[in-house]
Amino acid sequence: MESKGRRKPPSAIALLLVVLVVSLLAIPAVAYLGFSGSDDQAQEGVEETALDSEVSTTSPALVGSDYSEFVENSTGSQVSFYQISDGSRSGTATERFARPALSLSKLYIAAYVLDNGTTEEGYEAISMISSSDDRTATELYAAYPESIDSIADEYNLLSTRSGQQWGYSVTSTYDVVSFLAQLMEEDPTDPILVAMAGASSVAADGYDQDFGTAVLPGVLGSKWGWSDDRSLHSSVSFGENFIVAAAVTGSADDLTELVEFQxxxxxxxxxxxGEELS
Structure with missing residues (x-):
């Protein structure tokens, strides 16, 4: 029985088969090329994003920053002298270099706590100055981590800045002399100065507080600093007409010898x- 539909000739069928085979072969090729193209575009997008991110996270250089003038120096000696009556100053070429503040940073912590802390914390700060108590310094600095930087800004101490812990802060002999000079100008009996005048002969950790600038004639009060390994020593002292500070890489005796000589x-x-003016 013949089909109702018209039968296609063999040549037409063969042609259709060829077209069908070619089409089937082309589908995976198109799919593969399409995936490859999308992957390339996606990869380009990732690279562009990474470049944009790199550019956006690059911080511009600080312009006009006071801190850019610092020269880190923990090895050289520093000496600073200030005469109160005429405002004259002298010091070593290194006196403005930022170096480990050691326990001299407790002066800055105490100043901030006296202005911003509780009455109890104020008494603790005063005692910390006299006995150089590290535990109290740690507690007060934990409560007021902004203390050192805030005092540095308030008193224009350009070489002074805080560390993650108070023991890692830096200052200079120039800065600590400037700080005490401003305290004395504001109030010669400032609690910090009184605490320095009443310093104990032995610190809370058992170290003698009798070296450096404290040996100079006419000294009324002092604050000392030393590293845990005793390789760094510093001190600051004041009298009626002078303020002096010194720091060395060396022993307490090395600091004393430097001070006496300089x-x-x-x-x-x-x-x-000062006596002539009085």
Whole structure:
């Protein structure tokens, strides 16, 4: 029985088969090429994003920053002298270099706590200055981590900045002398100065507080600093007409020898001139 539909000739059938086979072969090729193209575009997108991110996270250089003038130096000696009566200053070429503040940073912590802490914390800060108590310093700094930087800004101490812990802060002999000079100008009996005048002969950790600038004539009060391994020592002292500070990489005796050699004549002259004015 013949089909109702018209039968296609063999040549037409063969042609259709060829077209069908070619079409089937082309589908995976198109699919593969399409996937490859999408992957390339996606990869380009990732690279562009990474480049944009890199550019966007690059911070511009700080322009005009006071801190950019710092020179880190924990090895050189520093000496600073200030005469109160005429405002004259002298010091080593290194006196403005930022170096480990050691326990001198407790002066800055105490100043902030006295202005912003509780009455109880204020008494703790005063005791910390006299005995150089590390435990109290740690507690107060944990409560007021902004203390050192805030005082540095308030008193324009350009070489002074905080560390993650108070023991990792930095300052300079120039800064600590400037700080005490401003305290004395505001109030010669400031609690910090009184605490320095009443410093204990032995610190809370058992270390003697009798070296460095404290040996100079006419000294009324002092604050000392030393590293745990005793390789760094520093001190600051004041009298009626002078403020002095010094720091060394070396022993307490090394600091004392440096101070006696560098500052004795200037301190004696300041004492004489102060007596003439009184």
């Amino acid at each position: 500052l004795t004549d200037e301190v004696e002259q300041a004492i004489d001139e």
